[in-house]
Amino acid sequence: MGIKLKTADEIAKMRVAGRMAARVLEMIGEHVVAGATTEDLDRTCHEFIVEDLDAVPAPLNYSNAPGQPPFPKSICTSVNHVVCHGIPSERKKLKRGDVLNIDITVIKDGYHGDTSKMFYVGEPSVLAQRLIDITQECLYRGIKSVRNGARLGDIGAAIQAHAEGNNFSVVREFCGHGIGDVFHDEPQVLHYGRANTGTELKSGMIFTIEPMINAGRRHIKMLPDQWTVVTKDHKLSAQWEHTILVTDEGAEVLTLRGEENLL
Ligand code: MF3
Ligand code: CO
Ligand code: CO
Numbered sequence: 001m002g003i004k005l006k007t008a009d010e011i012a013k014m015r016v017a018g019r020m021a022a023r024v025l026e027m028i029g030e031h032v033v034a035g036a037t038t039e040d041l042d043r044t045c046h047e048f049i050v051e052d053l054d055a056v057p058a059p060l061n062y063s064n065a066p067g068q069p070p071f072p073k074s075i076c077t078s079v080n081h082v083v084c085h086g087i088p089s090e091r092k093k094l095k096r097g098d099v100l101n102i103d104i105t106v107i108k109d110g111y112h113g114d115t116s117k118m119f120y121v122g123e124p125s126v127l128a129q130r131l132i133d134i135t136q137e138c139l140y141r142g143i144k145s146v147r148n149g150a151r152l153g154d155i156g157a158a159i160q161a162h163a164e165g166n167n168f169s170v171v172r173e174f175c176g177h178g179i180g181d182v183f184h185d186e187p188q189v190l191h192y193g194r195a196n197t198g199t200e201l202k203s204g205m206i207f208t209i210e211p212m213i214n215a216g217r218r219h220i221k222m223l224p225d226q227w228t229v230v231t232k233d234h235k236l237s238a239q240w241e242h243t244i245l246v247t248d249e250g251a252e253v254l255t256l257r258g259e260e261n262l263l
Contacts, residue, residue, distance in 0.1 A: 002186075003178060003186050003187050003199070003202075003205055004180075005202060005203070005204030005205060006180060006204050006205070006206055006245070010111065010180060010181075011204070011206070011245060013108070013109050013110070013111040014111050014112075014113070014179075014180065014206055014243070014245065014254055015254055016108055016109065016111070016113075017055070017106055017107065017108040017109070017111045017112055017113035017254075018113035018115070018243050018253075018254025018255040018256075019113070019254070019255075020049075020053045020055055020106045020108055020113055021104045021105060021106045021113035021114060021115045021243070021255050022113070022115055022255045022256060022257045023053070024045055024048060024049060024053075024075075024104040024106065025102065025104055025115060025116075025117050025257060026257055026258060026259075027044075027045075027048055028041060028044060028045055028048075028102060028119075029119065031044050032094065032100070032102075032119040032120075032121060033094065033121065034094055034095055034096050034121050034122060035093060035094065036093070036094050037088075037089065037090050037091070037092055037093050037094070038077035038079065038086070038088040038089055038092040038094070038100075039073075039088045039089055039090040039092070041075065041077055041088060041102065042073045042074055042075050042077065042088035045057070045074060045075045045102075045104065046060075046073075046074040046075070049074065049104075049106055053106065053108070054108075055106040055107060055108040056106065056107040056108075057074035057075065057104075057105070057106060057107075058105035058106060058107050058112055058114075058183055059071045059073065059074055059075060059076060059103075059105060060072075060073065060074045062183065064184060068226050068227075069225075069226055069227075071085075071087070071227060072087060073087055073088045074088075075088060075102060075103065075104055076088075076101070076102070076103040076116075077092070077100055077101070077102055077103075078100060078101040078103070078228075078229075078237070078239065079092065079094070079098055079099070079100040080098060080099060080100070080236055080237075081230050081231045081234045081235060081236060081237060082100075082101075082228060082229065082230050082237065083171055083174075083212050083214070083220055083229040083230060083231060083237040083239070084101070084103070084171075084174060084212055084229050084237075084239060085103075085227045085228060085229055086100075086101075086227075086228050087225060087227055087228060094121045095121060096121055096122035096123070097121065097122055097123070097124065097125065097128075098120075098121040098122075099118055099119070099120055099121070099124050099128045099132060099236070099238070100118070100119050100121070101116050101117070101118055101119075101238065101239045101240075102116060102117065102119060103115075103116035103239075103241065104116065105183065110181050111180060111181055112179050112180065112181075112182075112183050112243075113243055113254060113255055114179055114183070114208050114210075114241060114243050114255070115208075115241050115242055115243060115255035116210065116239055116240060116241040117240055117241075117257075118132045118135070118136070118238055118239070118240060120132075127215060127236065128236055128238075130166075131168060131213065131215050131236055131237075131238045132238045134162065134163065134166045134168060134213065135163070135168075135211060135212075135213040135238040135239065135240055136240045137162055138158075138159040138162050138163050138191070138211045138213060138240075139159075139209055139210075139211055139240040139241070139242060141158040141159060141162050142155045142156075142158050142159045142191070142209040142211065143209060143242065143244055143251050143253065144158070144250070144251075145157075145158045146201060146209075146244060146246055146250060146251035147201065147246070147247070147248070147249065147250045147251070148201060148202060148203040148246060148247065148248045149200065149201065150200075150201045151195075151196060151197060151198045151199065151200050151201065152187060152189060152190070152193070152197075152198035152199045152201065153190075153193040153194045153195055153196060153197035153198035154195050154196065154198075155176075155189060155190075155191075155193075155209060156189075156190040156191055156192045156193030156194075156198075157192075157193050157194055157195040158195075159191045159192065159209075159211045160191065160192040160193065163191075163211070163213045168213045168214060168215060169213070169214045169216070169217055169218035170191050170192045170211065170212070170213060170214075170218060171191070171211075171212035171213070171214060171218055171220060171237070172190075172191075172192060172218060173220055173229075174210075174212060174229070175188045175189050175190050175191060175210075176188070176189030176190075176191070176207055176208040176209045176210045176241075177189060177207060177208055178205070178206065178207045179206055179207060179208055179243055180206055187199055187205075187207060189207050189208065189209055189210075191209075191210075191211040191212070201246045202246060203246050203247050203248050204245075204246065205245070205246040206243065206244065206245050206246070206254070207243075207244065208241055208242065208243050208244070209241065209242060209244060210239060210240070210241030210242075211239065211240065212237055212238070212239045213237065213238050213239070214231050214235060214236070214237045215235040215236040215237070216231060216233040216235030216236075217231075217232065217233050217235075219231070219232040219233070220232060241255075242254070242255045242256070243255045
């Protein structure tokens with residue numbers, strides 16, 4: 001048992017899938033404008049993934065838990081107080097001041113690339129900007145704690161310290177995950193915890209880190225659609241996600257975008 005290390009051939013395929021997921025996020029930015037619906041964003045991403053990338057959008061018809069209805073769209077769009085897994089809809093029209101997470105997972109040649117980032121419609125509030133920036137820093141601090149021989153708890157501890165040190169809270173019910181030919185695999189990568197605890201990281205492991213950080217309290221509520229997760233207090237939530245490979249020196253970010261140079 002335990003976490004399977006990727007072979008060189010699998011790592012090559014994960015680099016391709018990761019790069020493709022990143023390209024979708026690079027492409028969609030200019031479409032995030034007031035008046036667009038989240039359904040418009042879904043359609044644009046779906047067509048790009050299927051036609052330009054010759055890949056498969058992993059969320060479409062995906063189900064994780066018994067009894068959960070299949071996810072009906074190709075991407076997740078989580079606006080303002082939606083924590084994650086927001087379902088694109090013709091009824092959700094973006095307006096100035098909205099902030100949203102777009103989460104992309106593509107399957108290419110049987111392997112998954114999973115990544116998300118925050119977008120703004122017009123100018124965000126001072127609070128939204130701060131939440132978004134701190135959450136991205138949480139992701140980067142988590143990534144920086146990764147290296148062969150480090151432990152899973154080091155990632156969670158780094159994220160939790162930065163979020164709570166800025167008076168934000170860490171969502172506990174969802175976590176990063178192993179990924180490869182399976183979308184959600186071992187290990188569970190918690191975004192809170194204690195340094196020097198948990199499973200030891202080994203070169204060749206691939207998993208996501210995807211902290212969900214709330215402006216208010218950490219508690220969440222599931223909507224009746226059984227996918228959309230919102231903050232219980234209806235305050236803002238932010239999330240950023242990368243798929244990473246553990247190496248001897250640190251982490252290789254498989255879903256890195258051109259705009260990111262600090263990693
Ligand atoms: N991409 C999400 C993650 O980071 C999972 C979305 S599952 C879906 O793990 F079905 F909602 F798309
Ligand atoms: Co993920
Ligand atoms: Co994702």
